[in-house]
Amino acid sequence: MPAKVVKNFNVPTEQTNKSPQNLHPKKASFLDKLAQLRKAQENQALQRVQADKKYFTGKQRAKAIGYSVASKLIELNSPLKKSYINTLYCNSKIEKHDDTATSEYCKNRVCPICSRIRTAKLINSYVPIFKTWENLSFVTLTIPNVPGDELKNSIEKMDRVFKQIVDVLRKQKKPLKGTRKLEVTYNPKKTNYHPHFHLITEGFRDDLIKYWKDYLPEIDLQAQNIKQAREGSEKELFKYFSKVIFEGEFFPAALDTILQAVKGKRVFRSYGFKLSENQKEAEKIEKLQSQELTELRYLHKTDGAYYWQNDFRTWINWNDEMLHPYIPHKKTEKLISKINAAKKGSPGTDMQKKRPV
Numbered sequence: 139m140p141a142k143v144v145k146n147f148n149v150p151t152e153q154t155n156k157s158p159q160n161l162h163p164k165k166a167s168f169l170d171k172l173a174q175l176r177k178a179q180e181n182q183a184l185q186r187v188q189a190d191k192k193y194f195t196g197k198q199r200a201k202a203i204g205y206s207v208a209s210k211l212i213e214l215n216s217p218l219k220k221s222y223i224n225t226l227y228c229n230s231k232i233e234k235h236d237d238t239a240t241s242e243y244c245k246n247r248v249c250p251i252c253s254r255i256r257t258a259k260l261i262n263s264y265v266p267i268f269k270t271w272e273n274l275s276f277v278t279l280t281i282p283n284v285p286g287d288e289l290k291n292s293i294e295k296m297d298r299v300f301k302q303i304v305d306v307l308r309k310q311k312k313p314l315k316g317t318r319k320l321e322v323t324y325n326p327k328k329t330n331y332h333p334h335f336h337l338i339t340e341g342f343r344d345d346l347i348k349y350w351k352d353y354l355p356e357i358d359l360q361a362q363n364i365k366q367a368r369e370g371s372e373k374e375l376f377k378y379f380s381k382v383i384f385e386g387e388f389f390p391a392a393l394d395t396i397l398q399a400v401k402g403k404r405v406f407r408s409y410g411f412k413l414s415e416n417q418k419e420a421e422k423i424e425k426l427q428s429q430e431l432t433e434l435r436y437l438h439k440t441d442g443a444y445y446w447q448n449d450f451r452t453w454i455n456w457n458d459e460m461l462h463p464y465i466p467h468k469k470t471e472k473l474i475s476k477i478n479a480a481k482k483g484s485p486g487t488d489m490q491k492k493r494p495v
């Protein structure tokens with residue numbers, strides 16, 4: 139009967155009977171709070187799970203790329219071979235204990251795992267400072283491309299010239315406020331190298347380009363650049379891992395030449411402002427210690443050591459238990475196969491060695 143059906147709508151169900159509205163106000167508000175708390179805890183747990191997954195996925199991607207890059211660099215028998223071996227083994231073992239995981243870091247510039255940590259630290263240190271500046275610019279200063287055997291000297295010359303410019307600007311009471319990064323790319327067609335500075339500065343500092351040309355008349359003015367910094371400029375500046383793919387290919391010998399030329403040199407320099415001690419820490423490669431993870435609750439894995447199995451792109455313990463399964467994105471696998479396909483020597487560096495000095 140329709141009337142009954144309508145009436146049924148008003149009959150409180152078992153559930154609504156228990157709803158806080160039907161209870162004493164104090165008890166009801168307590169239950170409400172409890173429900174809210176539980177919901178908050180669930181959300182927090184979910185966020186932790188997502189953060190853990192994101193953390194591991196990023197680390198696994200970096201580990202897989204770093205493994206291939208290091209394997210190729212080791213084949214070269216470079217003076218940096220020992221450091222490349224360290225990169226090959228960076229994070230190859232993860233020790234899980236309760237909610238923490240510990241692993242060893244190689245701290246090398248070429249290592250994608252260490253680079254992503256360093257980039258994150260740098261962004262966290264500098265971005266709050268950049269936010270207090272007005273009218274930020276992104277400046278690029280370059281010199282004409284150089285062969286591999288001139289790369290180190292050219293970088294040192296760029297450094298000297300830049301120092302002179304900073305002094306001149308200070309004397310003119312127009313001190314530079316900014317952060318400078320050294321970057322080197324490789325041109326496989328011309329088999330030469332392109333060292334350049336990227337800067338984030340306060341104000342529109344086109345005077346940097348003017349003086350750069352005064353001190354280095356050989357430079358091409360068209361190749362210098364200044365533009366307003368935009369969202370993401372800081373990421374561009376602090377991207378630590380040098381590019382490994384040039385014109386669609388990986389050239390281990392060229393990368394080795396770059397790494398040898400920048401060895402021991404500071405990639406970042408700041409002018410006109412000081413970082414706090416804490417912020418300075420982020421810049422130092424050697425300060426990168428074995429890191430501890432505290433949020434591993436969702437993994438529910440057996441305690442103990444897990445070893446990187448490159449074929450599976452994950453860490454596995456002696457009982458074949460995976461720490462975190464991961465299927466790389468097609469783009470990542472493509473990048474890795476490009477790295478693996480690289481030949482031992484790259485045309486540029488071989489030719490440069492034979493080049494008369």
Ligand SMILES: [Zn+2]
Binds near residue numbers: 243
């Ligand atoms: Zn590393």
